[in-house]
Amino acid sequence: MRIILLGAPGAGKGSVGRPLSSQLEIPVISTGDIFRSNISGRTKLGLTAKGYMDRGELVPDGLTVSIVEDRIAQSDCAKGFILDGFPRNTFQASELDRILEKANLKIDLVLNVHLSDERIIQRLSSRMVCSSCGESYNRMSKDTSMPGICDLCGGRVSVREDDAPETVRKRLETYYLQTMPLIDFYRERGILSTIDNDCTIEEGSKRALEAVRNALPDHMSGHGRL
Numbered sequence: 001m002r003i004i005l006l007g008a009p010g011a012g013k014g015s016v017g018r019p020l021s022s023q024l025e026i027p028v029i030s031t032g033d034i035f036r037s038n039i040s041g042r043t044k045l046g047l048t049a050k051g052y053m054d055r056g057e058l059v060p061d062g063l064t065v066s067i068v069e070d071r072i073a074q075s076d077c078a079k080g081f082i083l084d085g086f087p088r089n090t091f092q093a094s095e096l097d098r099i100l101e102k103a104n105l106k107i108d109l110v111l112n113v114h115l116s117d118e119r120i121i122q123r124l125s126s127r128m129v130c131s132s133c134g135e136s137y138n139r140m141s142k143d144t145s146m147p148g149i150c151d152l153c154g155g156r157v158s159v160r161e162d163d164a165p166e167t168v169r170k171r172l173e174t175y176y177l178q179t180m181p182l183i184d185f186y187r188e189r190g191i192l193s194t195i196d197n198d199c200t201i202e203e204g205s206k207r208a209l210e211a212v213r214n215a216l217p218d219h220m221s222g223h224g225r226l
């Protein structure tokens with residue numbers, strides 16, 4: 001199954017994507033995580049991406065599309081994948097169509113994770129992220145067991161640089177201008193499902209899973225882990 005997670009920064013795409021990934025046994029492809037790991041590794045891509053991310057702008061399409069094209073072609077994506085944070089504008093969406101058409105594939109579900117700006121700002125101001133495995137925590141709703149240490153991998157947990165209030169405002173602006181039009185783009189194709197994520201993390205995951213069940217292609221309706 002191939003899924004796109006759409007939604008504003010901080011709406012909870014990563015938090016619903018991880019459990020879906022283990023239930024469906026398909027990888028999450030997060031363009032944001034790919035850029036962040038390149039920033040940590042001080043690669044050329046990381047150096048370029050950092051400037052855009054620090055300003056709350058989109059990394060240029062040329063770079064982003066080729067990363068996704070290469071990643072989708074890897075063998076662990078053969079059964080499907082979950083795209084988190086891609087596409088983010090109509091150009092990227094049409095490039096994704098081109099990439100998938102070449103491989104005779106299609107997207108089964110676009111899961112639009114919705115949360116009000118007010119709640120997004122609250123959640124992002126208390127978010128912490130593991131610098132090793134990318135697991136997301138929150139001082140209000142999902143704290144680490146030991147301060148600053150990731151429960152999953154023991155990595156260092158810290159505030160994401162682009163979660164500074166000024167940058168969050170700019171990221172939201174970028175979302176409304178460039179990404180939100182994709183909601184209608186995919187609704188018109190009949191593959192959009194929206195979940196309200198103003199609920200607990202567990203409830204958000206349940207809602208996401210239900211949307212996936214409703215969208216499962218017939219040949220997968222007996223998928224054991226769902």
Ligand code: AP5
Pocket residue numbers: 007008009010011012013014015016030031032033035052053054056057058059060064084085086087088092123124126127128136137138141142162171197198199200201202204
């Ligand atoms: P990216 O890393 O994709 O960030 P984002 O889209 O801004 O989304 P976030 O990761 O901030 O939030 P999320 O929706 O995953 O929420 P989360 O689950 O963490 O992109 C970063 C940057 O990279 C972009 O600004 C851009 O510059 C660049 N980029 C990436 N993709 C690109 C592309 N395609 N093209 C060009 N540039 C690109 O949840 C947030 C917090 O809330 C967490 O603390 C979590 O624990 C908590 N939480 C989640 N759900 C709940 C709940 N139900 N109840 C309580 N707390 C919850």
